[in-house]
Amino acid sequence: MPQFERIAIFTGNAHPALARGIAQQVGRPLGEMVVRQFRDGETQVEIKDDVRGTDVFLIQPTSPSVNQNLMELLVMIDAARRASAGRITAVIPYYGYARQEKKTYGREPISAKLVANLLTVAGADRILTLDLSAPAIEGFFDIPMDHLSAVPLLVRHVMKMHLPDIVVVAPDVGAVRRADRFQQVMGGKPLAILFKDRPKPDEVSVQGMVGEVQGKCALLVDDLISTGNTLIAAAELLLAQGAERVLAVATHGVFAEGAIERLHASPIERVVITDSIPLPSQTPGVEVVSVAPMLGEVINRIHYGISVSDLIRDLV
Numbered sequence: 001m002p003q004f005e006r007i008a009i010f011t012g013n014a015h016p017a018l019a020r021g022i023a024q025q026v027g028r029p030l031g032e033m034v035v036r037q038f039r040d041g042e043t044q045v046e047i048k049d050d051v052r053g054t055d056v057f058l059i060q061p062t063s064p065s066v067n068q069n070l071m072e073l074l075v076m077i078d079a080a081r082r083a084s085a086g087r088i089t090a091v092i093p094y095y096g097y098a099r100q101e102k103k104t105y106g107r108e109p110i111s112a113k114l115v116a117n118l119l120t121v122a123g124a125d126r127i128l129t130l131d132l133s134a135p136a137i138e139g140f141f142d143i144p145m146d147h148l149s150a151v152p153l154l155v156r157h158v159m160k161m162h163l164p165d166i167v168v169v170a171p172d173v174g175a176v177r178r179a180d181r182f183q184q185v186m187g188g189k190p191l192a193i194l195f196k197d198r199p200k201p202d203e204v205s206v207q208g209m210v211g212e213v214q215g216k217c218a219l220l221v222d223d224l225i226s227t228g229n230t231l232i233a234a235a236e237l238l239l240a241q242g243a244e245r246v247l248a249v250a251t252h253g254v255f256a257e258g259a260i261e262r263l264h265a266s267p268i269e270r271v272v273i274t275d276s277i278p279l280p281s282q283t284p285g286v287e288v289v290s291v292a293p294m295l296g297e298v299i300n301r302i303h304y305g306i307s308v309s310d311l312i313r314d315l316v
């Protein structure tokens with residue numbers, strides 16, 4: 001018996017297509033909620049359905065436009081709380097500001113923590129998210145968080161390509177755990193690690209490598225692609241080190257302006273991404289794996305109080 005008799009799923013304006021896919025998986029229609037902007041730019045939300053005592057799931061990646069989408073989510077949470085929702089879960093397939101999870105220089109904010117505070121103060125009871133850039137962000141919340149990974153879904157997709165002689169490559173030290181998990185889920189593959197430096201924001205230089213890539217099919221594994229500079233610089237180094245071919249997989253396709261074109265023109269043969277973020281209409285050379293079935297299944301499990309960890313184990 002679920003703790004809350006009723007369940008309702010709503011979407012903001014960030015990614016309605018993903019929300020529809022998730023709702024379909026859950027087997028419920030999307031709830032009616034108006035999320036719009038006043039002429040002065042302020043966000044206005046109105047929940048049309050009765051949510052009193054309901055298990056409410058609000059789907060909104062805080063992807064670009066990050067501030068707008070984050071504000072929408074906060075106002076949606078506030079509206080649900082004031083409408084006496086029984087429980088509010090913020091489903092954030094992409095957690096914006098996750099790359100600002102620590103101070104690198106003096107006098108910097110820790111914006112990922114600020115976002116966690118904002119979500120909690122607004123009234124979220126739970127968070128459901130996917131492949132955080134920095135897993136330590138989980139500790140920024142004192143409410144339950146289900147932190148999922150798209151790695152099993154991406155591995156399944158890659159397995160279907162039947163690539164020979166794979167070496168899994170972490171494009172920087174921060175990506176090592178994810179790349180290692182990827183190779184384990186693949187059933188054990190060699191691992192290589194690159195050393196990346198950022199001389200300036202959005203600029204990348206790859207300084208060196210540990211591992212053997214000579215004559216191999218190098219599979220770069222990262223959490224997100226923004227400018228694409230990390231993957232392109234990594235691919236160039238891997239080819240210079242003798243890799244036969246280079247492919248790349250990542251969970252979040254942030255794709256800053258020009259990134260798709262740069263990746264398409266780069267030596268990277270194929271790029272695989274999920275739909276955690278809405279993708280541009282034209283994405284030549286990019287293959288998309290949907291996270292909607294997994295998120296829908298997890299929402300059902302949260303609602304019915306069934307283990308989420310068991311599902312993750314089953315996916316692997």
Ligand code: R5P
Nearest residue numbers: 223224225226227228229230
């Ligand atoms: C950390 O740096 C991340 O894991 C990604 O490697 C990075 O954010 C990708 O950004 P870009 O595509 O702009 O190099």
